[in-house]
Amino acid sequence: MQATLRLPKESDLRSLRGIVGDDFDADRPRTVRFLYLDTFDWRIASSGGRLTEETTDGARALRFIDGSGEPPHVVPLAVSVRFARELPESVLRARLESLIEIRALLSVGECRVERQSGRLRSPAGDTAVFLQLETSTILDSSGRATGEPISRIEVLGLPGFEATFGALVQRLRALAATSDDTTNLMELAVAARGRRIGDYSSKLNLELDSTQTADSALRSILRTLLGTLRANIDGVIADHDPEFLHDFRVATRRTRAALAQLKGVLPADGLEVFRPEFRWLGSLTNPCRDLDVYLLEMDGFRVLVGDSAAALAPLQAVIETERQVALGEVRAGLRSRRFQSLLGGWQAFLDDPPPGREPPPNASRPVRELASQKIRKAYRRMRRRGLGLGESPPLEDLHRLRIDGKKLRYLLEFFRSLYEETEIEPLVEQLKLLQDILGEINDVRVQQRRLLEFAHRRELAGRVETLLAMGRLAGALQQRQDRLRVDLASVFPGFAGPEGRSRYNSLFGGGE
Amino acid sequence: MRTLAIWSIKGGVGKTAAAVNIAHAASLGGTRTLLWDLDPQGAASFYLRVPAQLEGGARIVVDHTTDLGWHARPTEFDNLSLLPADFSFRRLDLELDATKKPRKQIARRLEPLTPRFDLVIMDCPPSVSLVSEAVVRAADAVLVPVIPSTLSIRTLEQIRAFVAEHGHGRTELLPFLSMVDRRKAMHLELCESCLADASFLRTVIPSASVVERMGLTRAPVAATQPSQPVAMAFAALWHEIASKLRGSQ
Numbered sequence: 123m124q125a126t127l128r129l130p131k132e133s134d135l136r137s138l139r140g141i142v143g144d145d146f147d148a149d150r151p152r153t154v155r156f157l158y159l160d161t162f163d164w165r166i167a168s169s170g171g172r173l174t175e176e177t178t179d180g181a182r183a184l185r186f187i188d189g190s191g192e193p194p195h196v197v198p199l200a201v202s203v204r205f206a207r208e209l210p211e212s213v214l215r216a217r218l219e220s221l222i223e224i225r226a227l228l229s230v231g232e233c234r235v236e237r238q239s240g241r242l243r244s245p246a247g248d249t250a251v252f253l254q255l256e257t258s259t260i261l262d263s264s265g266r267a268t269g270e271p272i273s274r275i276e277v278l279g280l281p282g283f284e285a286t287f288g289a290l291v292q293r294l295r296a297l298a299a300t301s302d303d304t305t306n307l308m309e310l311a312v313a314a315r316g317r318r319i320g321d322y323s324s325k326l327n328l329e330l331d332s333t334q335t336a337d338s339a340l341r342s343i344l345r346t347l348l349g350t351l352r353a354n355i356d357g358v359i360a361d362h363d364p365e366f367l368h369d370f371r372v373a374t375r376r377t378r379a380a381l382a383q384l385k386g387v388l389p390a391d392g393l394e395v396f397r398p399e400f401r402w403l404g405s406l407t408n409p410c411r412d413l414d415v416y417l418l419e420m421d422g423f424r425v426l427v428g429d430s431a432a433a434l435a436p437l438q439a440v441i442e443t444e445r446q447v448a449l450g451e452v453r454a455g456l457r458s459r460r461f462q463s464l465l466g467g468w469q470a471f472l473d474d475p476p477p478g479r480e481p482p483p484n485a486s487r488p489v490r491e492l493a494s495q496k497i498r499k500a501y502r503r504m505r506r507r508g509l510g511l512g513e514s515p516p517l518e519d520l521h522r523l524r525i526d527g528k529k530l531r532y533l534l535e536f537f538r539s540l541y542e543e544t545e546i547e548p549l550v551e552q553l554k555l556l557q558d559i560l561g562e563i564n565d566v567r568v569q570q571r572r573l574l575e576f577a578h579r580r581e582l583a584g585r586v587e588t589l590l591a592m593g594r595l596a597g598a599l600q601q602r603q604d605r606l607r608v609d610l611a612s613v614f615p616g617f618a619g620p621e622g623r624s625r626y627n628s629l630f631g632g633g634e
Numbered sequence: 635m636r637t638l639a640i641w642s643i644k645g646g647v648g649k650t651a652a653a654v655n656i657a658h659a660a661s662l663g664g665t666r667t668l669l670w671d672l673d674p675q676g677a678a679s680f681y682l683r684v685p686a687q688l689e690g691g692a693r694i695v696v697d698h699t700t701d702l703g704w705h706a707r708p709t710e711f712d713n714l715s716l717l718p719a720d721f722s723f724r725r726l727d728l729e730l731d732a733t734k735k736p737r738k739q740i741a742r743r744l745e746p747l748t749p750r751f752d753l754v755i756m757d758c759p760p761s762v763s764l765v766s767e768a769v770v771r772a773a774d775a776v777l778v779p780v781i782p783s784t785l786s787i788r789t790l791e792q793i794r795a796f797v798a799e800h801g802h803g804r805t806e807l808l809p810f811l812s813m814v815d816r817r818k819a820m821h822l823e824l825c826e827s828c829l830a831d832a833s834f835l836r837t838v839i840p841s842a843s844v845v846e847r848m849g850l851t852r853a854p855v856a857a858t859q860p861s862q863p864v865a866m867a868f869a870a871l872w873h874e875i876a877s878k879l880r881g882s883q
């Protein structure tokens with residue numbers, strides 16, 4: 123039983139005493155500073171939950187409400203936390219770890235709240251109803267108050283005290299100027315920071331229209347990707363978590379894939395200048411991402427080598443130092459004039475492409491026709507390569523297969539909104555499974571190679587325990603790779619076999 | 635999730651006082667805690683201002699079609715929920731006895747609470763019964779208050795035997811000194827000999843009038859008198875227990 127009512131401006135519990143009753147037991151009023159926390163991609167809000175860091179009288183606590191009606195979980199904190207893993211072992215940590223994974227918690231909004239809370243007791247002295255009156259002032263990013271303070275009272279009735287709860291809510295509703303309240307304070311606080319809940323997702327959510335021309339569809343795809351690029355710049359530079367760089371790179375790669383695979387849609391001569399620039403963006407961020415992946419794998423590596431886990435610390439230190447350098451290069455790149463003019467030029471090109479000598483051949487084709495043709499082609503290429511692989515193909519060949527798969531996957535993701543969801547989603551899922559295996563095989567390959575490089579480092583010279591642990595790690599990686607090959611062999615036939623083939627053919631046409 | 639039973643063959647030794655204050659100390663630290671009041675008298679429920687009534691009564695303990703967690707009620711304290719007692723718990727033995735594996739019932743009922751709670755504390759009636767066997771079976775540790783008296787110390791040996799017989803093999807027995815009056819020479823003497831036993835928790839809970847007054851304040855001591863030595867003693871006791879529970883994981 124719960125009700126939230128908006129109150130006249132200057133309300134406080136004392137003035138409500140007549141309504142609430144004398145057997146009301148009030149806590150002393152408190153001022154609470156409220157930081158709304160979420161990941162950049164709103165994983166907490168989109169799960170229906172809410173996480174706040176609350177500071178009152180100098181004491182800091184994290185409060186999580188999961189939206190299911192469970193009471194909040196409150197964890198006192200000595201310092202702010204940025205990652206779920208920094209929390210003490212608890213139900214909350216487990217929940218957050220599965221929800222936000224490796225993403226950082228960012229402060230997405232701020233409020234100052236005057237809070238008065240208390241409870242109504244039954245004649246027998248049991249707790250019947252909780253009350254909380256809050257007057258909230260929303261603060262902008264420089265900590266200044268914005269808008270009028272909002273006063274509301276929240277009433278929570280406990281099981282068995284329905285009558286007490288009902289009567290109290292009725293008396294409150296009868297007050298002048300109260301109304302049921304649905305204000306979402308978090309929304310307001312987020313808006314005061316210039317954002318909107320759900321305004322970013324790492325998923326590509328495109329709504330294309332089958333009657334669109336290829337030209338307009340491709341430009342809207344590329345504009346969305348440019349939006350993703352821009353959205354992640356600050357986070358990459360601030361280095362909140364590795365996902366910013368990851369999303370930035372995915373958007374870069376998707377852009378490059380779109381340009382490479384959908385030729386003849388945009389004017390070719392205008393486009394030429396951008397291709398090398400996006401390639402540069404890829405290579406600018408490669409080293410940092412590789413090292414990120416390595417660091418993310420480190421926990422798993424420690425498990426793999428068991429007893430020698432501690433011996434990996436010097437390796438970790440080498441990687442961290444190197445990553446810092448690589449990140450410095452990324453930052454410099456993103457602040458460079460070259461990058462700025464890429465962003466500006468690309469935006470201008472997409473908004474208003476220069477007229478070419480003659481209209482590109484595919485520009486005015488219906489987008490679905492072009493999409494189906496490209497998907498067909500990409501599927502066939504990947505299928506043929508996969509079927510042509512022998513018993514235990516060299517890693518180089520698997521790498522090529524993965525690249526084919528990537529191209530196909532990007533096409534499916536760009537154009538999924540043009541097809542019946544129930545038909546295309548299983549194909550996306552199937553390919554994702556396949557790509558996860560291929561991607562992991564590739565990660566292992568890269569890690570093995572890097573491991574060998576690291577082993578030659580001067581910093582690790584003479585560190586026998588570390589080098590031995592790295593040797594064990596190399597062995598474990600090899601075993602993982604062998605297992606992945608087995609997985610691949612079991613998944614690939616579903617994709618390339620007669621059933622997979624007929625699914626692609628029926629959805630994208632062309633049964634030859 | 636860890637489970638802690640507070641039990642003794644003797645009544646009036648401070649089980650409920652410990653259950654309520656330790657549960658509160660745990661919840662203050664961010665541990666999501668469920669206090670299960672298994673005593674039909676419902677003293678723990680009373681202290682936390684929750685009516686000692688349970689829809690479904692004792693049957694809910696054995697009725698696997700429902701989730702025990704549905705009956706958990708919020709208290710006035712963050713992170714602290716209570717599973718209230720019910721007068722019908724005086725027949726809990728019979729309910730358990732009517733099941734196939736009576737001694738495993740409570741453990742099985744607690745299992746599904748894992749994603750919701752970090753800690754379950756069971757406040758038990760002072761009986762030797764099927765209920766206590768099932769509770770001990772479900773517990774990671776059994777906390778036993780011991781008043782410094784020769785009789786209490788003798789009872790502890792019986793308890794030790796009981797836990798060895800009915801525990802799940804790794805059940806820890808954690809005795810602690812309760813209601814100690816430092817003005818009594820005999821208390822001090824017996825405390826010393828108890829603490830010579832390494833299995834005793836190091837924290838000693840003094841006899842204090844604020845604990846007795848919990849019947850009037852109906853709140854854990856730390857909620858009304860946080861600076862009282864006994865409030866700090868309960869907090870210290872919880873920290874000691876927490877590190878034992880972590881160690882046994």
Ligand SMILES: Nc1ncnc2c1ncn2[C@@H]1O[C@H](COP(=O)(O)OP(=O)(O)O)[C@@H](O)[C@H]1O
Nearest residue numbers: 645646647648649650651813840841842845846
């Ligand atoms: N540390 C203490 N100091 C003083 N009185 C106590 C203390 N612990 C318990 N008491 C009192 O002793 C009586 C029995 O305690 P209780 O916790 O109900 O024991 P049990 O649950 O073992 O029967 C109660 O009246 C309680 O107020």
Ligand SMILES: [Mg+2]
Nearest residue numbers: 649650673677
């Ligand atoms: Mg008791």
